[in-house]
Amino acid sequence: MPSPPSPPDDDTAVLPRTSSADEDLSSAIAAAAPKRWWNRTTLALLGLVLAIGGFLGGVQAQERWGESSAPASPRPAGSVAPGGGMRQSPGTSGTVKLVDGTTLYVQTAEGETITVRTTDTTAVKLAQTTTLDQLTTGQQVTVQGATDADGIVTATTVTAG
Structure with missing residues (x-):
């Protein structure tokens, strides 16, 4: 029965070797790839800005074209405020x-x-x-x-x- 291979003398693991050409190609592709301009924080801030803008736009529209906040059916003149x-x-x-x-x-x-x-x-x-x-x-x-x-x-x- 054959004996199992012996571990290397030092504590380092043996990794497959890559050529420097493969590393250079990977680096060049990564450098040429377009960078993402957004991340989760950017999207969250954009959503917050849109929500605030929508709210403020609604307030302006209400002031300009909306009904007053008075009751739908006005009280007769003899009623009390x-x-x-x-x-x-x-x-x-x-x-x-x-x-x-x-x-x-x-x-x-x-x-x-x-x-x-x-x-x-x-x-x-x-x-x-x-x-x-x-x-x-x-x-x-x-x-x-x-x-x-x-x-x-x-x-x-x-x-x-």
Whole structure:
């Protein structure tokens, strides 16, 4: 039976020899190969830049063309703003139910009665600027002003007709 080959005297392993021509060719191919311009970090940063750019673009588009963040159905003029403060009313239309001194009561098409407080600076218009006592019960009016916590509108303008 043949004996197994003996290990080399030193602790180095025997490796197959390569020619220097093979090494030179491998080095030349590696040097000529195009270098990759990206890696994982580059891709992650590119993704982050795109996400931030998309977010900022969306913010700009919302500011320019978007709807306001107001509720979809506006509250009637007799409603109270959040926090109970005064808010500017876009206007209320309805029929004069009663004129009592400087207070006007307007019934909306929905049947709700809105209390309207007027001041000396409230403009009351009827084909021309007039006074509150010129309004009659049953007359159609549009009221603009601010609504307080009690739902009372302080009118800036009352327009009849």
